[in-house]
Amino acid sequence: xxxxxxxxxxxTFKLTLVYLTIFALFAAFLLGxxxxxxxxxxxxxxxxxxxxxxSGLSEQYNQGGIVRLVTVVDxxxxxxxxxxxxxxxxxxxxxxxxxxxxxxxxxxxxxWVETTYRRIDxxxxxxxxxxxxxxxxxxxLALARVYQLPGGFRLLxxxxxxxxxxxxxxxxxxxxxxxxxxxxxxxxxxxFVSRRVLRRVDAMTDTTKTIMQGDLGERLPVAGTGDEIDRxxxxxxxxxxxxxxLMNGLKEVSDNIAHDLKTPLTRLRNRAEQALRTARDESxxxxxLDGTIEESDGLIRIFDALLMIARAExxxxxxxxxxxxxxxxxxxxxxxxxxxxxxxxxxxxxxxKEAALLRGNRELVSQALANLVDNAIKYSAxxxxxxxxxxxxxxxxxxxxxxxxxxxxxxxxPGIPEADRLHVVERFVRLEQSRSRPGxxxxxxxxxxxxxxxxxxxxxxxxxPGLKTVIALPRAGPVQxxx
Amino acid sequence: MRLLVIEDDRDAVDYLVKAFREVGHVADAATDGEExxxxxxxxxxxxxxxxxxxxxxxxxSVIGKLRExxxxxxxxxxxxxxxxxxxxxxxxxxxxxxxxxxxxxSELLARIEVLARRRVGRNEETLLRVGDLELDRLSHQVCRGxxxxxxxxxxxxxxxxxxxxxxxxxxxxxxxxxVWDYHFDPQTNVIDVHISRLRSKIxxxxxxxxLHTIRGAGYMVRDGAR
Numbered sequence: 001x002x003x004x005x006x007x008x009x010x011x012t013f014k015l016t017l018v019y020l021t022i023f024a025l026f027a028a029f030l031l032g033x034x035x036x037x038x039x040x041x042x043x044x045x046x047x048x049x050x051x052x053x054x055s056g057l058s059e060q061y062n063q064g065g066i067v068r069l070v071t072v073v074d075x076x077x078x079x080x081x082x083x084x085x086x087x088x089x090x091x092x093x094x095x096x097x098x099x100x101x102x103x104x105x106x107x108x109x110x111x112w113v114e115t116t117y118r119r120i121d122x123x124x125x126x127x128x129x130x131x132x133x134x135x136x137x138x139x140x141l142a143l144a145r146v147y148q149l150p151g152g153f154r155l156l157x158x159x160x161x162x163x164x165x166x167x168x169x170x171x172x173x174x175x176x177x178x179x180x181x182x183x184x185x186x187x188x189x190x191x192f193v194s195r196r197v198l199r200r201v202d203a204m205t206d207t208t209k210t211i212m213q214g215d216l217g218e219r220l221p222v223a224g225t226g227d228e229i230d231r232x233x234x235x236x237x238x239x240x241x242x243x244x245x246l247m248n249g250l251k252e253v254s255d256n257i258a259h260d261l262k263t264p265l266t267r268l269r270n271r272a273e274q275a276l277r278t279a280r281d282e283s284x285x286x287x288x289l290d291g292t293i294e295e296s297d298g299l300i301r302i303f304d305a306l307l308m309i310a311r312a313e314x315x316x317x318x319x320x321x322x323x324x325x326x327x328x329x330x331x332x333x334x335x336x337x338x339x340x341x342x343x344x345x346x347x348x349x350x351x352x353k354e355a356a357l358l359r360g361n362r363e364l365v366s367q368a369l370a371n372l373v374d375n376a377i378k379y380s381a382x383x384x385x386x387x388x389x390x391x392x393x394x395x396x397x398x399x400x401x402x403x404x405x406x407x408x409x410x411x412x413x414p415g416i417p418e419a420d421r422l423h424v425v426e427r428f429v430r431l432e433q434s435r436s437r438p439g440x441x442x443x444x445x446x447x448x449x450x451x452x453x454x455x456x457x458x459x460x461x462x463x464x465p466g467l468k469t470v471i472a473l474p475r476a477g478p479v480q481x482x483x
Numbered sequence: 484m485r486l487l488v489i490e491d492d493r494d495a496v497d498y499l500v501k502a503f504r505e506v507g508h509v510a511d512a513a514t515d516g517e518e519x520x521x522x523x524x525x526x527x528x529x530x531x532x533x534x535x536x537x538x539x540x541x542x543x544s545v546i547g548k549l550r551e552x553x554x555x556x557x558x559x560x561x562x563x564x565x566x567x568x569x570x571x572x573x574x575x576x577x578x579x580x581x582x583x584x585x586x587x588x589s590e591l592l593a594r595i596e597v598l599a600r601r602r603v604g605r606n607e608e609t610l611l612r613v614g615d616l617e618l619d620r621l622s623h624q625v626c627r628g629x630x631x632x633x634x635x636x637x638x639x640x641x642x643x644x645x646x647x648x649x650x651x652x653x654x655x656x657x658x659x660x661x662v663w664d665y666h667f668d669p670q671t672n673v674i675d676v677h678i679s680r681l682r683s684k685i686x687x688x689x690x691x692x693x694l695h696t697i698r699g700a701g702y703m704v705r706d707g708a709r
Contacts, residue, residue: 336677337673
């Protein structure tokens with residue numbers, strides 16, 4: 001398709017054409033209407049003047065006879081720019097007036113007539129000045145009335161129509177020009193606007209082609225005019241932003257899965273190999289196999305956690321949202337972990353006075369909280385200070401703050417340095433030290449994923465000393481991003 | 484016990500059939516849904532072990548057809564889909580228990596034995612007794628010999644579950660699911676600590692221990708004197 005062809009096919013250009021036609025028709029109609037009415041108005045005026053003239057002159061005739069009429073007509077006819085007058089005898093002989101060269105038979109009939117004529121003075125001038133013959137050749141047009149006077153005389157009074165015709169022609173030509181100008185300007189404007197729109201759409205099309213080829217970093221051009229194309233581009237850009245984030249997330253997840261699973265798999269393989277090489281008796285094999293099973297259990301655990309996070313991230317678990325009491329969840333988790341904490345020489349307490357109802361996935365929230373408590377127990381050291389004995393080392397809390405429900409786990413362990421805090425909540429980022437400790441090390445990631453699934457967040461802060469982890473969830477559950 | 488394994492992975496089937504035989508059960512196998520449904524309809528099985536994803540007829544449809552025909556045989560669903568909503572879907576379809584892959588054989592065995600027993604002893608006794616340990620489910624009282632034992636509510640439920648399945652292996656996951664109603668892995672063995680607390684309450688000071696740890700599998704409440 002040629003560039004011009006493409007231009008003519010744009011919606012803008014087609015719209016321009018439609019509007020242009022409508023507007024041109026309208027302009028033509030308006031001017032035509034104006035022209036016709038002006039013409040009619042002038043004709044009416046002439047008619048009035050002529051009628052008045054005739055009734056005046058016939059009055060003069062009635063009072064003073066033909067002599068008086070001839071005198072009056074003569075004097076009136078001599079005024080410059082005056083009406084046309086002609087008084088003729090019964091035989092058609094002109095007696096007075098300023099008109100000549102009337103076509104034959106004009107005076108024969110009474111009433112209105114449109115006729116060509118020449119003024120007498122003009123005719124004389126024309127004969128004197130041969131230089132302007134065109135005036136002689138072009139007789140004027142007049143609207144006249146022939147009136148039969150009693151006594152056989154005929155009176156013709158008329159008025160030149162040149163003025164009327166000239167006005168009519170001015171209006172008509174103005175109409176022609178304006179329609180032409182409207183067409184030219186409209187077409188040019190349409191052309192310009194279409195080309196502008198087309199250029200922007202073409203730019204967007206080019207960008208989408210690049211994006212489709214796999215470069216998700218591209219963004220649609222935004223002109224900054226805030227018009228509908230900009231709004232569209234902005235929305236599409238926001239969509240691309242989201243897609244890119246998801247794609248990056250996916251890539252990151254798969255990279256991390258590869259890392260997280262390959263490390264224990266390597267250990268597993270090494271162990272089996274070593275057993276084959278060095279084992280001497282059944283008990284050696286047994287130990288190696290036990291180790292293998294343990295290692296594969298660990299692998300399964302990591303795999304489950306990763307799947308779980310992926311599910312939470314993808315929002316699949318949103319279907320199972322129900323209303324539940326976060327305080328109850330906190331109490332249950334506290335009850336589950338309390339013996340373990342005690343065994344580690346720690347005091348775990350839940351501080352939940354009021355119900356904290358929220359909409360969410362109870363199982364996932366429980367799991368997230370369990371992970372945080374598990375971490376707290378793992379990293380807390382029992383305190384030696386006898387004065388503080390009895391005060392909880394790990395405090396679990398659930399409460400409302402504004403339109404959010406906060407599930408808090410506060411410990412008095414080593415905490416996380418401030419510089420690492422933001423880092424550690426990011427997906428799959430773990431501090432090196434946590435990799436060497438027992439467990440999958442995905443606890444915080446999972447808690448953060450669960451929080452995000454609910455439209456909330458995981459906040460880490462300093463507990464002076466220790467770490468305070470907060471799962472902040474909106475009461476009403478996740479808000480649909482579309483709204 | 485007569486068992487039917489419906490699973491399309493031949494290796495897994497062979498392994499299961501052999502393993503069940505080793506512990507004294509009879510196991511038949513089917514490798515697709517239609518064959519499995521036919522065998523199951525012939526009847527005579529104590530527990531069915533059905534994989535969710537099967538050729539010809541998927542596991543949940545097999546269960547649906549069995550239940551339609553009025554077969555009440557307990558069904559354990561095996562599945563690679565292990566999330567909570569998958570489990571809920573499986574149980575809703577008529578399964579009695581749900582075990583995500585990969586599983587350990589001891590876990591599978593423990594669950595199957597519980598399922599088979601549930602069928603035999605449907606009637607819910609109000610007084611559970613193992614040796615000289617008594618648990619009254621109505622009055623929430625626990626006594627060992629003539630000595631009353633005070634338990635926390637959760638400890639009571641834990642002991643109740645163990646005693647209801649006395650003589651059977653109960654795994655940690657089964658306890659977490661049935662006593663705490665959690666379906667996730669708490670990473671650390673929190674259950675062990677709860678058990679040792681319970682053990683110190685019911686076994687401490689008695690010559691005959693009742694709460695046993697079964698290595699590599701779980702726990703069992705059993706009257707050792709018998």
